[in-house]
Amino acid sequence: MQRSANAPSRRGFLFASAGLVGAGAFTLSDLSRACGKHPGANAPSEGRIAGIDEPGEPMEIEGTVYAPDGTTPAADVVLYAYHTGIDGLYRPAGQSGPPRLRAWFKTDARGRYAYRTIRPAAYPEGKWAAHVHTQLWSATVPAQWGSTLLFAGDPLLTADERRESAALGRFANIRPLTRGPGGVWRGVHDIRLEPTGDHFEDNTRHGLQG
Numbered sequence: 001m002q003r004s005a006n007a008p009s010r011r012g013f014l015f016a017s018a019g020l021v022g023a024g025a026f027t028l029s030d031l032s033r034a035c036g037k038h039p040g041a042n043a044p045s046e047g048r049i050a051g052i053d054e055p056g057e058p059m060e061i062e063g064t065v066y067a068p069d070g071t072t073p074a075a076d077v078v079l080y081a082y083h084t085g086i087d088g089l090y091r092p093a094g095q096s097g098p099p100r101l102r103a104w105f106k107t108d109a110r111g112r113y114a115y116r117t118i119r120p121a122a123y124p125e126g127k128w129a130a131h132v133h134t135q136l137w138s139a140t141v142p143a144q145w146g147s148t149l150l151f152a153g154d155p156l157l158t159a160d161e162r163r164e165s166a167a168l169g170r171f172a173n174i175r176p177l178t179r180g181p182g183g184v185w186r187g188v189h190d191i192r193l194e195p196t197g198d199h200f201e202d203n204t205r206h207g208l209q210g
């Protein structure tokens with residue numbers, strides 16, 4: 001039930017809020033067939049989302065992407081991750097385009113990835129818990145939503161979100177964070193791929209600048 005970890009209502013909001021629907025040069029199916037055209041194709045397995053000067057509490061997330069069997073690490077899978085800043089916004093008010101805090105990674109031979117960023121804030125309206133969205137694809141993995149990373153202890157988590165996360169077992173998407181030296185929040189977010197992809201609008205650009 002990994003899909004349910006991305007609430008449809010949240011997905012719908014995502015498309016509208018993230019500005020991922022717009023004029024684009026190529027489609028998701030293009031990406032799946034010729035992902036070398038996307039910057040994610042050459043992305044490192046570890047890196048940053050927010051720059052070092054980004055305001056907020058530093059956060060490090062690491063994880064492993066697994067095949068649908070849940071046990072086989074999935075190498076060379078592009079992970080696109082994005083989130084809000086401490087203002088709860090994906091981009092400055094009045095601006096369009098992809099989320100400001102976004103990056104691509106590519107899993108290593110053991111399916112691993114890691115990124116450093118800042119801990120995101122909930123949307124200003126306070127209806128949804130703070131989160132990190134993920135999308136994944138590769139030459140052999142159809143483009144799909146990965147589970148949305150949520151944070152244990154967030155008072156905005158809903159009962160449905162808690163139930164859906166618990167149903168994912170070791171792939172639960174509500175993850176604990178521990179605070180280490182330097183005030184860095186650390187967590188683990190393992191993702192299990194689905195055998196089939198998700199529908200994306202033809203012009204979805206997976207975070208490319210419009």
Ligand SMILES: [Fe+2]
Nearest residue numbers: 014017131133
């Ligand atoms: Fe979102």
